[in-house]
Amino acid sequence: MAPAFPAPAARDRLPRVEIDRAALQANWRMLAARDPAARTGAAVKANGYGLGTAEVSVALHEAGCRDFFVAWAAEGAALREALDAAGLGTGGEQGGMARGMPATRHAGVLPAPALDDQARIFVLQGLEPGAVQLHLSHRLIPILSTPDDLAVWRAGLQQAGRRAPAALQVETGMNRLGLDRADAEAAANLARSGALDLCLVMSHLASGDEESGQSADQLARFQEIAALFPGVPRSIANSAGCFLGPDYAFDLTRPGIALYGGSCGPASTGTVRPVATLTAAVLQVRTARAGEAAGYGAAARLSRDTRIATVGLGYADGYPRAASGAGVPLRAERPGAEAFLAGQRVPVLGRISMDMTLLDVTDVPQDAVRPGMRAEFFGPNVALDDVADAAGTIAYELLTGLGRRVERLW
Numbered sequence: 001m002a003p004a005f006p007a008p009a010a011r012d013r014l015p016r017v018e019i020d021r022a023a024l025q026a027n028w029r030m031l032a033a034r035d036p037a038a039r040t041g042a043a044v045k046a047n048g049y050g051l052g053t054a055e056v057s058v059a060l061h062e063a064g065c066r067d068f069f070v071a072w073a074a075e076g077a078a079l080r081e082a083l084d085a086a087g088l089g090t091g092g093e094q095g096g097m098a099r100g101m102p103a104t105r106h107a108g109v110l111p112a113p114a115l116d117d118q119a120r121i122f123v124l125q126g127l128e129p130g131a132v133q134l135h136l137s138h139r140l141i142p143i144l145s146t147p148d149d150l151a152v153w154r155a156g157l158q159q160a161g162r163r164a165p166a167a168l169q170v171e172t173g174m175n176r177l178g179l180d181r182a183d184a185e186a187a188a189n190l191a192r193s194g195a196l197d198l199c200l201v202m203s204h205l206a207s208g209d210e211e212s213g214q215s216a217d218q219l220a221r222f223q224e225i226a227a228l229f230p231g232v233p234r235s236i237a238n239s240a241g242c243f244l245g246p247d248y249a250f251d252l253t254r255p256g257i258a259l260y261g262g263s264c265g266p267a268s269t270g271t272v273r274p275v276a277t278l279t280a281a282v283l284q285v286r287t288a289r290a291g292e293a294a295g296y297g298a299a300a301r302l303s304r305d306t307r308i309a310t311v312g313l314g315y316a317d318g319y320p321r322a323a324s325g326a327g328v329p330l331r332a333e334r335p336g337a338e339a340f341l342a343g344q345r346v347p348v349l350g351r352i353s354m355d356m357t358l359l360d361v362t363d364v365p366q367d368a369v370r371p372g373m374r375a376e377f378f379g380p381n382v383a384l385d386d387v388a389d390a391a392g393t394i395a396y397e398l399l400t401g402l403g404r405r406v407e408r409l410w
């Protein structure tokens with residue numbers, strides 16, 4: 001076990017991400033309300049998009065979420081243990097599995113998810129050989145995406161003398177992970193013969209947040225392939241898919257980024273509440289003369305006398321070097337990111353270094369900035385997506401890249 005970081009003492013000036021639990025829950029409820037007939041799940045992979053899988057999942061469970069998606073079985077097992085420790089999601093091995101999922105809406109019956117349903121944990125990234133036992137012991141549902149996955153799952157169940165539900169992922173145009181049509185037909189035969197218990201058939205949208213015809217093409221392809229599995233619940237929508245209209249909701253949606261305050265296409269603008277606020281402390285305020293330089297590589301050449309606040313946050317904390325105000329070729333033509341300090345937005349000055357970032361606070365009233373004050377790097381005053389744009393990346397990467405020494409404060 002790695003030692004806890006940060007240590008309890010001496011962390012006043014450490015970078016910190018404050019997580020608004022109520023906003024996280026509000027975002028989930030907002031997405032759930034967009035299609036009340038479908039269940040609304042949550043992607044909590046990659047440490048709950050960097051914010052903490054257990055805390056995120058417990059908060060979402062409280063809001064009503066019962067379907068959690070992780071990338072790896074190891075993530076799923078840790079989540080199951082966390083939910084069990086929190087007294088959530090128990091109910092006996094596979095208990096509630098059948099009643100937990102409504103029959104596909106196209107087949108009629110659609111009971112609202114009962115709050116005492118067992119929490120289901122889906123493992124997105126297929127089945128490693130040898131992982132079947134972990135799935136069974138932690139009640140994880142594998143999402144079988146290759147013929148190998150199917151073979152490993154069936155052999156493992158046979159060996160354990162057990163039955164357990166699995167999900168299937170089918171390929172509809174992303175060419176990332178999923179069964180091709182012919183393999184899906186083989187799986188459908190297995191399901192029909194009773195050799196495979198399916199609780200979900202799903203696919204993933206490649207361009208849900210973009211204006212393109214790809215989502216409609218994928219939807220049509222998905223409907224075609226899902227028809228091989230009559231009565232099996234369906235899912236295709238990620239966050240962006242939740243904003244594409246009721247045709248995309250099917251029986252279960254799987255939002256991720258929108259829960260955590262990231263935008264997912266024009267339709268989502270203004271509806272998603274910020275959840276994570278990244279702040280760091282000012283370590284020093286100093287004045288440099290016009291003509292001097294600041295930071296590594298002297299990349300920032302000062303054209304005026306400049307007041308500089310040095311802040312304790314750097315790329316080692318996940319604040320990307322590509323968000324620098326100058327001197328990072330990756331984004332030569334883009335301006336750098338901004339932070340929020342003393343009630344004002346201020347630009348990042350020069351290159352972001354490993355543990356520190358310089359802010360140009362010349363335009364903030366003298367004496368308004370003092371060591372120990374905290375600057376916001378994203379949150380309610382600096383949109384996560386604006387920082388991502390400035391760094392030439394996406395909100396997902398900013399959140400999942402938050403460093404280990406950034407304290408998560410709920």
Ligand SMILES: *Cc1c(COP(=O)(O)O)cnc(C)c1O
Pocket residue numbers: 043045124203204237238239240254255256257258
């Ligand atoms: C990560 C992921 C999601 C969630 O995607 P967002 O864009 O964050 O909403 C849903 N489904 C699959 C298969 C994923 O990999």
